[in-house]
Amino acid sequence: xxxxxxxxxxxxxxxxxxxxxxxxxNLGKLMPEQVINWQxxxxxxxxxxxxxxxxxxxINERIPFSLIxxxxxxxxxxxxxxxxxxxxxxxQTEVKIxxxxxxxxxxxxxxxxxxxxxxxxxxxxxxxxxx
Numbered sequence: 001x002x003x004x005x006x007x008x009x010x011x012x013x014x015x016x017x018x019x020x021x022x023x024x025x026n027l028g029k030l031m032p033e034q035v036i037n038w039q040x041x042x043x044x045x046x047x048x049x050x051x052x053x054x055x056x057x058x059i060n061e062r063i064p065f066s067l068i069x070x071x072x073x074x075x076x077x078x079x080x081x082x083x084x085x086x087x088x089x090x091x092q093t094e095v096k097i098x099x100x101x102x103x104x105x106x107x108x109x110x111x112x113x114x115x116x117x118x119x120x121x122x123x124x125x126x127x128x129x130x131x
Contacts, residue, residue: 001108003099003115005123007087012131014065014086014093020131021068021084021095024059029129030122044073053077078103078111097123 010017020026024045028038037048046056055076061069070082080101087094097119103111 001101001103001112003101003112003119005097005119007094007096008123008127009089009092009094010127010131011092014088016131017086017093017095017126018065018068020129021086021126022059022062024057024070030125032118032121057082078107095123095126097126 023042024040025042027045028035028040028047031038031047034050034052035047036050037046037054039046044056044058046054048054053076056073057070058073059068060071060081061067066086068084068086072080078101080099083098083100085096085098099115099119101111101115
């Protein structure tokens, strides 16, 4: 199941957005308030989603100035990737965030709204940051 934000414009170069997103220490600034116990280095991060689970993510793939892909490391309630897609449009940078999750039908019903909210919140906060 795929959860995708809308494209959001950021008034800076794709290189700056890419460098910001490719360092997972910065990703904590994009997380919703339900995410606590944030710890990160450049390539991995770990955190707790209040009342739900602990997660650890690592960089799965980096394509300079266009994609940063994360995947869970260790125990996870389901398999997923979290991708930040970057493109240049005229003199602006556009970003969208996608979460591709392997969910069974029961989990899909429960997780649909929170996961869609997650990608929306992340891209909104990214747009508001002065990178």
